[in-house]
Amino acid sequence: MNVHEHQAKALFKSFGVAVPAGALATTPAEAEDAAKALGTPITVVKAQIHAGGRGKGGGVKLAKSPAEAKQHASQILGMTLVTHQTGPQGKLVRSVYVEAGSEIARELYLALTLDRATENFAVIASTEGGMNIEEVAEHTPEKIHTELIDPVVGLQPYHCRKIARALKLDAPQTKKLEDFLSALFKLYIEKDCSLVEINPLVVTKQGDLFALDGKLNFDDSALYRHPDIAALRDPEEEDPRERAAKEIDLAYVGLDGEIGCMVNGAGLAMATLDAITVNGGRPANFLDAGGGADKEKVKEAFKLILRDENVKAILVNIFGGIVRCDLIAEGVVAAAAELAVKVPLVVRLQGTNAEEGRRILAGSGLNITPAETLAEAAEKAVAAAKGK
Numbered sequence: 001m002n003v004h005e006h007q008a009k010a011l012f013k014s015f016g017v018a019v020p021a022g023a024l025a026t027t028p029a030e031a032e033d034a035a036k037a038l039g040t041p042i043t044v045v046k047a048q049i050h051a052g053g054r055g056k057g058g059g060v061k062l063a064k065s066p067a068e069a070k071q072h073a074s075q076i077l078g079m080t081l082v083t084h085q086t087g088p089q090g091k092l093v094r095s096v097y098v099e100a101g102s103e104i105a106r107e108l109y110l111a112l113t114l115d116r117a118t119e120n121f122a123v124i125a126s127t128e129g130g131m132n133i134e135e136v137a138e139h140t141p142e143k144i145h146t147e148l149i150d151p152v153v154g155l156q157p158y159h160c161r162k163i164a165r166a167l168k169l170d171a172p173q174t175k176k177l178e179d180f181l182s183a184l185f186k187l188y189i190e191k192d193c194s195l196v197e198i199n200p201l202v203v204t205k206q207g208d209l210f211a212l213d214g215k216l217n218f219d220d221s222a223l224y225r226h227p228d229i230a231a232l233r234d235p236e237e238e239d240p241r242e243r244a245a246k247e248i249d250l251a252y253v254g255l256d257g258e259i260g261c262m263v264n265g266a267g268l269a270m271a272t273l274d275a276i277t278v279n280g281g282r283p284a285n286f287l288d289a290g291g292g293a294d295k296e297k298v299k300e301a302f303k304l305i306l307r308d309e310n311v312k313a314i315l316v317n318i319f320g321g322i323v324r325c326d327l328i329a330e331g332v333v334a335a336a337a338e339l340a341v342k343v344p345l346v347v348r349l350q351g352t353n354a355e356e357g358r359r360i361l362a363g364s365g366l367n368i369t370p371a372e373t374l375a376e377a378a379e380k381a382v383a384a385a386k387g388k
Helices: 005-014 028-038 066-076 133-139 157-166 171-190 220-225 240-247 266-278 295-306 325-338 354-362 374-385
Strands: 022-025 043-047 060-063 096-100 104-115 120-126 144-149 193-204 209-211 215-218 251-254 259-263 285-288 313-320 345-351 368-371
Touching: 005 022, 005 096, 005 171, 005 215, 022 028, 028 043, 028 066, 028 096, 043 066, 060 066, 066 096, 104 133, 104 171, 120 133, 120 157, 120 171, 133 144, 144 157, 157 171, 171 193, 171 209, 215 220, 240 251, 240 295, 259 266, 259 295, 259 374, 266 285, 266 313, 266 374, 285 295, 295 325, 313 325, 313 354, 313 374, 325 345, 325 354, 325 368, 345 354, 345 374, 354 368, 368 374
Parallel strands: 259 285, 259 313, 313 345, 345 368
Antiparallel strands: 022 096, 043 060, 043 096, 104 120, 104 193, 120 144, 193 209, 193 215, 251 285
């Protein structure tokens, strides 16, 4: 789960992570009042959406007076902000964060996440703050420092000193970084974060460290332990299909292709997406119906897939372990008939009661193309999507 910048900074502040003062505004008048209350010569008006690159898209503006903050807010609020992370459709801006300006001497990058390869926590730091870290990694990887933290040992002062040296901080700033990182690490652990990212982390002309931006991602599986975090969820920022999928316990991620996929099992679903791509097609979604898929869940899965107007074919790929293929086949037939599915439908069934499932599909009278192997299923689905 993601949260907005203003929510991340409120959490930062509650754990002792230094952030500039700021206030949320949903109208231009509220933005003006917030700028007046901050009382700084410069304020920053920031669009609040779940995406990076807001400044490049026109969603972050400097204001030299409360009146100018009001003017910027009137321009940003209600706009559809397009960034490299929103996709071409963009995101509607419903609120802005008005923040006190800072006298910036340097911009740095700092993040905390999990390194699954080594089973350690990883602190990622770079002197190239304010830039897309992906570009830094591609063009100047030597400017990225990664410090691995053993979960048993936890963050230690020597970790902080190594990171400070990589960031070229002086002695007083190194001490401030130790306090800053310790608070950040505590937040990461206690709130079950999957990512904490600060870009930029700024060093002010006075030598202070501030989180000028903040991004927090949380482990969805741990939200039951954090009702305060779950309450921060903004459904308006989520894909409507993904939001509907959560409500019926389906794992769904919308993609930009033309072949809708319904699969049981995350690993098999990923392999299915790969097989489609290898055969020259593009998946329209990731959809894991899970091991307990039944007729009703199959129908709901089809509804989700068909909400995407770009879908030109559907591939159903089921391996019957816990789930029975004959029940899936009944669900596919019922859903295809009830929803009047007009796009080509390719179905592969293997495992428990697969033969019975195929018999049900064959006797349905519907235009369903069977497949024996994953490769065959992907090839047929791609051909069907291309009208071949």
